[in-house]
Amino acid sequence: MGRHPSDKPTEAELAILQVLWMKGPCTVREIFNALYQPDESSYTTALKLLQIMHAKGLVERDESTRAHTYRAAVSQTHTQKRFLHDLVDRVFNGSSSQLVLQALGSAPPTSSEELAEIRALLDRLEREQANPAEPQE
Numbered sequence: 001m002g003r004h005p006s007d008k009p010t011e012a013e014l015a016i017l018q019v020l021w022m023k024g025p026c027t028v029r030e031i032f033n034a035l036y037q038p039d040e041s042s043y044t045t046a047l048k049l050l051q052i053m054h055a056k057g058l059v060e061r062d063e064s065t066r067a068h069t070y071r072a073a074v075s076q077t078h079t080q081k082r083f084l085h086d087l088v089d090r091v092f093n094g095s096s097s098q099l100v101l102q103a104l105g106s107a108p109p110t111s112s113e114e115l116a117e118i119r120a121l122l123d124r125l126e127r128e129q130a131n132p133a134e135p136q137e
Contacts, residue, residue, distance in 0.1 A: 007056045007057055007058065008082060008083075008086075009053070009056075009058055009074075009079065012049055013049060013052070013053050013056075013058060014079075015035055016031055016035070016046070016049060016050065016053065016059075017053075017058065017059075017072050017074070017076070017079065019031050019034045019035060020059065020070065020071055020072040021072055021076045024071065025062065025069045025070065025071040026069065026070060026071075027067045027068065027069055027070070028043070028046055028047050028050060028067070028068070028070070029043070029067065031046050031050070031070070032046040050070050053070075054070070057073055057074075058072070058073055058074055059071065059072060059073050060072075060073045084099075087099065104118075
């Protein structure tokens, strides 16, 4: 029995999505130029990956011009959450706190700006937990 294709992006597909999230809609050539060294086989690799990603629903293709334009069909936030959920489940036995403790305790050191964002998030989560009837931000 064959394996069903996953709609979760591979590492190579994720690199293409990063380009699309950063630049917006791009042609195959623009993606190729952003990711690969000048080598014709890399262009066909980029094209094939985009075709696979289109079949998986990860990108949408605009065929109205000669050079097809691709754009991300999934948001960066949604994709990050999927990978994070998978990581927490597989590596940290479902414990988000263990992930956070490992991330904050590892190099490079967390900047004061990042710590302020984390404190603000923790404060908001505590308020929401104490007052579950209040609308979330």
